[in-house]
Amino acid sequence: MAALPRRIIKETERLISDPVPGITAYPDESNLRAFTVAMDGPDSSPYEHGVFDLELYLPDDYPMCPPKVRFLTRIYHPNIDKLGRICLDVLKDNWSPALQIRTILLSIQALLASPNPDDPLANDVAEDWKKDEAKAIGVAKEWTSKYAKSHTASGSAE
Amino acid sequence: MGNTPAKESRPRASSYSSSNSGSYPGVDTQPNLGYSYNYGYGRSPGSPFNSYLGESRSRRNTTSSVFGHIVPSRKSKKSEEKDRLREEHYMNLIVKFDESVDGGYLAPYGTYKSNLDFDSEIVRGLIVARRLAPFYTPLQDFDESWSDQELLIIIKQLTLHSIEGAYSGEEEDDDIDNHKIHRSSNFYKRQEQKIKLKMLIEKIKELQKQQEDRYLEAKTSSSVVKSLPSNNLLLRLYRNPVECPICFVFYPDNLNLSRCCLQPICSECFVQIKRLDPHPPHDDPTNANTVKRTTEELPHTLISEPSNCPYCAMTDFGVIFDKNLDFSTGINGIPPHDFEQTNKSTPNVNDNDNESDEQAVMSSSPTSEQEPSIIPTKLRKRRESVPANSPRVITIDQIRPDWESKLLSARSKLARKAAAASAIHASNLIINPETEMAEYDTRRRRNTGSSTQSQQNSRLQTMEERMIEEALRLSIIDEEERKRKEEEKKRKDKSNRDRSFS
Amino acid sequence: MSKIPRNFKLLEELEKGEKGLSAESISYGLSNQDDITMTHWNGTILGPPHSTHENRIYSLTIICDDKYPDKPPQVQFVSKINLPCVDSNGYVNPDKFDTLQNWKRSYSMETVLLELRRSMASPAHKKLHQPPEGSTYD
Numbered sequence: 108m109a110a111l112p113r114r115i116i117k118e119t120e121r122l123i124s125d126p127v128p129g130i131t132a133y134p135d136e137s138n139l140r141a142f143t144v145a146m147d148g149p150d151s152s153p154y155e156h157g158v159f160d161l162e163l164y165l166p167d168d169y170p171m172c173p174p175k176v177r178f179l180t181r182i183y184h185p186n187i188d189k190l191g192r193i194c195l196d197v198l199k200d201n202w203s204p205a206l207q208i209r210t211i212l213l214s215i216q217a218l219l220a221s222p223n224p225d226d227p228l229a230n231d232v233a234e235d236w237k238k239d240e241a242k243a244i245g246v247a248k249e250w251t252s253k254y255a256k257s258h259t260a261s262g263s264a265e
Numbered sequence: 266m267g268n269t270p271a272k273e274s275r276p277r278a279s280s281y282s283s284s285n286s287g288s289y290p291g292v293d294t295q296p297n298l299g300y301s302y303n304y305g306y307g308r309s310p311g312s313p314f315n316s317y318l319g320e321s322r323s324r325r326n327t328t329s330s331v332f333g334h335i336v337p338s339r340k341s342k343k344s345e346e347k348d349r350l351r352e353e354h355y356m357n358l359i360v361k362f363d364e365s366v367d368g369g370y371l372a373p374y375g376t377y378k379s380n381l382d383f384d385s386e387i388v389r390g391l392i393v394a395r396r397l398a399p400f401y402t403p404l405q406d407f408d409e410s411w412s413d414q415e416l417l418i419i420i421k422q423l424t425l426h427s428i429e430g431a432y433s434g435e436e437e438d439d440d441i442d443n444h445k446i447h448r449s450s451n452f453y454k455r456q457e458q459k460i461k462l463k464m465l466i467e468k469i470k471e472l473q474k475q476q477e478d479r480y481l482e483a484k485t486s487s488s489v490v491k492s493l494p495s496n497n498l499l500l501r502l503y504r505n506p507v508e509c510p511i512c513f514v515f516y517p518d519n520l521n522l523s524r525c526c527l528q529p530i531c532s533e534c535f536v537q538i539k540r541l542d543p544h545p546p547h548d549d550p551t552n553a554n555t556v557k558r559t560t561e562e563l564p565h566t567l568i569s570e571p572s573n574c575p576y577c578a579m580t581d582f583g584v585i586f587d588k589n590l591d592f593s594t595g596i597n598g599i600p601p602h603d604f605e606q607t608n609k610s611t612p613n614v615n616d617n618d619n620e621s622d623e624q625a626v627m628s629s630s631p632t633s634e635q636e637p638s639i640i641p642t643k644l645r646k647r648r649e650s651v652p653a654n655s656p657r658v659i660t661i662d663q664i665r666p667d668w669e670s671k672l673l674s675a676r677s678k679l680a681r682k683a684a685a686a687s688a689i690h691a692s693n694l695i696i697n698p699e700t701e702m703a704e705y706d707t708r709r710r711r712n713t714g715s716s717t718q719s720q721q722n723s724r725l726q727t728m729e730e731r732m733i734e735e736a737l738r739l740s741i742i743d744e745e746e747r748k749r750k751e752e753e754k755k756r757k758d759k760s761n762r763d764r765s766f767s
Numbered sequence: 768m769s770k771i772p773r774n775f776k777l778l779e780e781l782e783k784g785e786k787g788l789s790a791e792s793i794s795y796g797l798s799n800q801d802d803i804t805m806t807h808w809n810g811t812i813l814g815p816p817h818s819t820h821e822n823r824i825y826s827l828t829i830i831c832d833d834k835y836p837d838k839p840p841q842v843q844f845v846s847k848i849n850l851p852c853v854d855s856n857g858y859v860n861p862d863k864f865d866t867l868q869n870w871k872r873s874y875s876m877e878t879v880l881l882e883l884r885r886s887m888a889s890p891a892h893k894k895l896h897q898p899p900e901g902s903t904y905d
Contacts, residue, residue, distance in 0.1 A: 114511075
């Protein structure tokens with residue numbers, strides 16, 4: 108593998124030395140452009156108390172193109188589909204090279220806190236969400252306890 | 266790339282499309298087959314066959330006036346010209362130590378290995394004119410505790426170009442055209458271009474290596490080399506470097522600033538910023554009606570927008586460069602070796618050295634209101650946002666002026682696809698006029714590129730349908746061909762008979 | 768060029784298939800839309816014209832295990848076909864099919880399907896007698 112760009116090395120170092128609260132991201136040993144991410148569901152969201160696994164990859168053109176990210180843990184969310192793909196503008200056309208892995212992960216966490224059913228990726232979920240938000244939130248909570256690791260059980264405190 | 270529907274498949278120079286559709290090489294290369302089911306692209310289900318073709322034809326006419334110089338008769342000459350321009354461009358990417366401006370160079374160091382298709386001639390001119398920061402050799406790390414001696418040793422070990430990082434480890438994308446039964450008319454042309462490019466890059470690498478050798482020779486030479494920077498110059502530049510917030514490497518505090526929010530950006534990152542590929546207008550939440558997409562995907566509605574500022578997302582990204590040096594070396598300046606200005610300037614610089622701190626750079630406030638007092642006042646107007654049309658601003662469109670031709674080329678490509686698609690669609694309608702319409706309409710509604718439930722459930726079925734329809738279509742074409750031949754034969758026979766009678 | 772991890776490569780392939788950007792004579796998609804591991808895929812090949820395959824549509828299953836794309840996928844025809852690289856159970860034999868034997872990381876399911884189609888159309892194979900249309904391996 109070609110040498111890693113300085114930026115990726117520094118971002119990785121800073122992610123580890125100064126982690127984002129509620130998010131861990133470690134590069135894979137075999138591929139330093141690939142990261143394993145664990146994200147706490149935001150407080151007072153249906154994903155609260157869940158820890159969600161994601162994977163992230165920095166393509167060749169990073170940071171001129173966005174990182175690729177998807178959820179590995181099943182999650183009931185109007186902007187995340189069954190394969191864990193995420194519909195988020197900063198992961199697409201609104202990416203800016205001044206953003207970082209850190210900022211992107213925070214944006215994803217913010218998306219968990221405020222779902223946007225008007226710009227859905229998972230249409231069925233979005234429809235449920237618009238039809239009966241309370242019920243949808245119930246399902247999201249159910250999925251969180253069913254599929255996500257438990258935040259308290261993992262021992263990591265706020 | 267440039268495929269016209271089969272009947273008009275005269276060879277076309279692929280020059281304008283070769284660089285802007287890189288993500289999926291060879292996607293649309295098989296002439297005339299199956300565009301009808303390319304879900305992502307515009308095809309109006311109800312639009313009459315003729316009007317669509319008509320539109321495509323007129324579209325082609327308008328573009329051909331734009332691309333008027335690419336006519337078959339002069340093609341070889343044009344392709345030679347293109348090769349020559351490309352070679353010139355790549356030659357411009359060689360960092361030469363005796364081509365310097367204020368201690369920096371006219372070509373990038375090689376932090377990025379792709380997206381180097383900016384107009385290198387224009388960029389060189391801007392650097393020489395001191396309107397854009399020169400490409401400085403970056404420091405991968407910097408520590409304020411380094412002594413001058415340590416700093417000089419580190420700087421002097423740097424190469425002109427990160428040649429291995431920039432060119433090594435190429436694993437080529439697979440070209441799907443390699444695996445098709447019939448290769449497109451452009452296939453061999455593209456293969457040839459690829460080989461040429463590879464050879465050119467080899468040549469450039471070799472020339473860059475020669476430059477490095479010459480540079481090393483000059484540095485170790487016992488005699489004076491005027492084009493090498495003096496120690497004072499190096500210290501003046503690198504004593505208080507700034508970390509570029511995008512590539513995270515350290516540069517002399519002589520960077521471009523975004524015109525809107527006055528954040529620093531090195532020239533190497535700046536020339537990477539470009540417009541997004543031409544795309545349909547963005548979904549507006551207020552008209553998220555999927556039916557609307559059919560019109561949105563019409564070729565002439567494809568748009569291309571200026572890039573936004575990477576820091577504050579302001580439209581029409583551009584930079585200003587207030588050369589904050591009180592000297593000029595290299596081109597239009599004194600020989601770099603003759604730079605003598607000693608520590609008398611350093612204290613001033615040290616007075617505002619806080620910019621090497623990441624937080625300071627990343628913060629949203631303008632990076633340096635306070636300026637070294639030694640800077641001539643004519644360059645030191647108070648810094649504030651500058652409108653995009655100010656003559657001081659360099660926009661990304663200025664260094665990539667080809668965006669317009671790329672847009673036109675994307676539009677005409679889409680128009681050709683649409684024309685082929687509606688031709689096929691029309692022939693499908695002949696088989697099954699009632700159901701087809703409804704079917705296509707529903708399919709189009711699913712066609713948003715995302716994976717909705719209904720789309721997922723029906724995708725397999727849809728694939729099968731596509732296959733069957735494709736098969737039907739092919740058999741119709743065969744049948745038509747057979748009839749046509751038969752009729753031609755009849756006509757010939759008749760005319761032969763007629764002739765023999767007369 | 769860095770090595771794109773399996774899952775992101777498969778997502779790219781999936782997207783290309785979904786957006787209709789892949790070659791028109793073949794298609795492929797996930798067998799199960801919930802399969803977050805993206806292991807099981809379906810493929811189709813439109814029989815090439817001017818051959819005994821003309822107008823036939825061949826279904827296949829493709830398995831991309833966790834070694835993909837470092838190792839080739841496992842490919843099996845569902846529709847019966849007479850082709851030297853396909854064994855009596857419909858499996859494409861990697862020893863007899865160059866694309867699988869000399870697999871490259873840059874290849875994709877699209878590559879495999881197109882190359883199979885090319886093999887079907889090759890002068891040596893295009894006249895091979897074929898099992899009845901619509902018959903499948905069980």
